[in-house]
Amino acid sequence: MAGGDELKLLGSWLSPFATRVKLALALKGLSYAEVEEDLCNKSELLLRSNPVHKKVPVLIHNGVPVCESVIIMQYIDEAFAGAGPSLLPLDPHERAVARFWASYIDEKLVIPWVRSFRGTTEEEKSEGLKQAFAAVENLEGALRECSKGKGGFFGGDGIGLVDITLGSLLTWAHAAEVMSGTRIFDPARTPLLAAWMVRFDELDVAKAVLPDVGRMVEFKTKQARALAAARASDSK
Amino acid sequence: MAGGDDLKLLGTWASPFAIRVKLALAVKGLSYEYAEEDLASKSELLLTSNPVHKKIPVLIHNGMPVCESNVIVEYIDEAFAGPSILSDDPYERATARFWAAYVDDKLLASWATILFRGKTEEEKSEGKKALLAALDTLEGALAKCSDGKGFFGGDSVGLVDMVLGSQLSWLKATEVITGEEFFDGEKTPLLSAWMARFSELDAAKAALPDVDSVVEFAKMRQARMAAAAATTPNS
Numbered sequence: 115m116a117g118g119d120e121l122k123l124l125g126s127w128l129s130p131f132a133t134r135v136k137l138a139l140a141l142k143g144l145s146y147a148e149v150e151e152d153l154c155n156k157s158e159l160l161l162r163s164n165p166v167h168k169k170v171p172v173l174i175h176n177g178v179p180v181c182e183s184v185i186i187m188q189y190i191d192e193a194f195a196g197a198g199p200s201l202l203p204l205d206p207h208e209r210a211v212a213r214f215w216a217s218y219i220d221e222k223l224v225i226p227w228v229r230s231f232r233g234t235t236e237e238e239k240s241e242g243l244k245q246a247f248a249a250v251e252n253l254e255g256a257l258r259e260c261s262k263g264k265g266g267f268f269g270g271d272g273i274g275l276v277d278i279t280l281g282s283l284l285t286w287a288h289a290a291e292v293m294s295g296t297r298i299f300d301p302a303r304t305p306l307l308a309a310w311m312v313r314f315d316e317l318d319v320a321k322a323v324l325p326d327v328g329r330m331v332e333f334k335t336k337q338a339r340a341l342a343a344a345r346a347s348d349s350k
Numbered sequence: 351m352a353g354g355d356d357l358k359l360l361g362t363w364a365s366p367f368a369i370r371v372k373l374a375l376a377v378k379g380l381s382y383e384y385a386e387e388d389l390a391s392k393s394e395l396l397l398t399s400n401p402v403h404k405k406i407p408v409l410i411h412n413g414m415p416v417c418e419s420n421v422i423v424e425y426i427d428e429a430f431a432g433p434s435i436l437s438d439d440p441y442e443r444a445t446a447r448f449w450a451a452y453v454d455d456k457l458l459a460s461w462a463t464i465l466f467r468g469k470t471e472e473e474k475s476e477g478k479k480a481l482l483a484a485l486d487t488l489e490g491a492l493a494k495c496s497d498g499k500g501f502f503g504g505d506s507v508g509l510v511d512m513v514l515g516s517q518l519s520w521l522k523a524t525e526v527i528t529g530e531e532f533f534d535g536e537k538t539p540l541l542s543a544w545m546a547r548f549s550e551l552d553a554a555k556a557a558l559p560d561v562d563s564v565v566e567f568a569k570m571r572q573a574r575m576a577a578a579a580a581t582t583p584n585s
Contacts, residue, residue: 166452166487178441185447192440206428207414213421218402252402 121146122174124160126153127325128333130224130282131183132171137278138187140319142198146173183282184216187275201275215256215268216279223249224283227298231290231334232341246298253280254304261306266313273317281314281324289330355430357382358410360396362389364567366458367419368407369557370516374423376553377507378432382409420450423509435509449491449502450513456484458517461524465568466575481524481532488514489538496540500547507551515548515558523564 123139123146125132139146151160151170163172163179173180173189180189191201202209226249229242260268260276268276287298301308314320359375359382361368375382387396387406399408399415409416409425416425427435436443459467463477495502495510502510525532535542548554 180441180444182448182451185444188447189440189444192443206425207416209428210416210421210425213424214418217418217421
């Protein structure tokens with residue numbers, strides 16, 4: 115890393131959006147200071163650095179904040195173009211395809227998947243899960259297209275923007291399997307993605323960065339209990 | 351344009367998402383074939399070009415489709431020479447992408463709530479508050495991004511100008527339909543000046559639908575929604 119480059123990441127171990135940025139930084143071999151935010155008690159620095167959304171992650175580069183995980187990943191790719199592999203390919207059409215799928219993951223997979231966890235009714239939760247599975251089917255097709263004849267990643271031989279965007283969700287995927295038996299990347303339904311998951315988990319950056327599944331299970335279990343208790347007392 | 355570049359845009363006249371692609375193509379001086387889609391009866395070409403979302407806009411370049419309006423605008427910037435839509439500087443690019451996303455998430459969502467999504471007076475009123483708050487925030491953003499120049503992109507029109515500009519007819523239509531003024535020359539002087547400046551651009555005059563047509567279109571859609579709600583039993 116160029117002399118004088120100071121990187122600070124405001125994040126939370128819980129947030130897949132923050133995990134993405136960590137994966138990107140690790141892939142590029144960039145060192146940074148990590149600040150673990152308490153999302154129930156956000157720091158002055160976070161509120162000042164992201165006044166519009168007040169959310170993690172925020173990457174602060176030489177004192178200047180960059181917000182929104184997919185925007186941060188592209189920033190890292192562009193500001194540190196010489197460091198490590200590129201997150202996006204060179205060809206404009208391939209770049210457009212990558213940006214399309216990164217956006218798709220957040221809009222069509224993450225949102226309903228979160229709903230399947232935090233929905234207020236069983237109906238809302240099961241509808242969320244159904245939509246999440248539908249999104250995963252589309253991603254299976256995307257992986258087939260993107261990885262054609264290469265190493266089995268959306269980015270081809272190596273991981274790229276889409277792999278990292280999706281890979282940041284793997285701790286949730288493992289935790290969900292432990293907690294409910296649901297396999298979001300089911301080898302019977304989406305074999306390419308199931309294999310991709312194994313491949314991604316094996317990467318050094320994944321092992322270094324992805325949060326511990328046991329810790330996530332413990333947290334999600336407590337969260338689900340607290341949510342249920344709050345709703346039970348609301349409805350009395 | 352390089353010999354042999356075949357460009358086709360599938361869109362609808364009122365869609366801000368399609369309009370911003372038209373603006374990008376105009377800024378780059380690119381000629382293209384435009385096909386107006388009937389969303390009630392989507393063409394085979396649209397369905398095969400965007401099988402995932404089945405939505406407009408789609409830009410088809412030498413037979414290869416590109417989908418999602420902001421992805422298309424960046425594609426146009428990268429695939430074709432001409433005035434830049436995004437700066438070369440990584441931080442300025444990140445800033446432009448941030449505000450473009452904000453305009454769609456906060457501004458577009460608020461007028462859509464006022465006109466269509468808000469079912470109760472309370473929801474619509476929340477939409478109005480959100481719209482004013484978003485305009486207030488964008489005033490600050492414009493001050494920073496323009497750095498004393500005329501556009502979010504500086505001297506020339508950039509991504510944020512196109513994303514916000516693509517919504518101008520709808521913003522004005524929302525004022526007409528509600529009878530309320532959201533653009534306040536005193537509260538948001540930079541934005542008000544920007545609006546006038548943007549509307550004068552040839553590209554804007556060509557791409558933006560006239561406000562009366564949008565008002566009529568919006569009222570028809572509201573009437574259709576009301577009729578559908580009246581015949582649907584309460585859930």
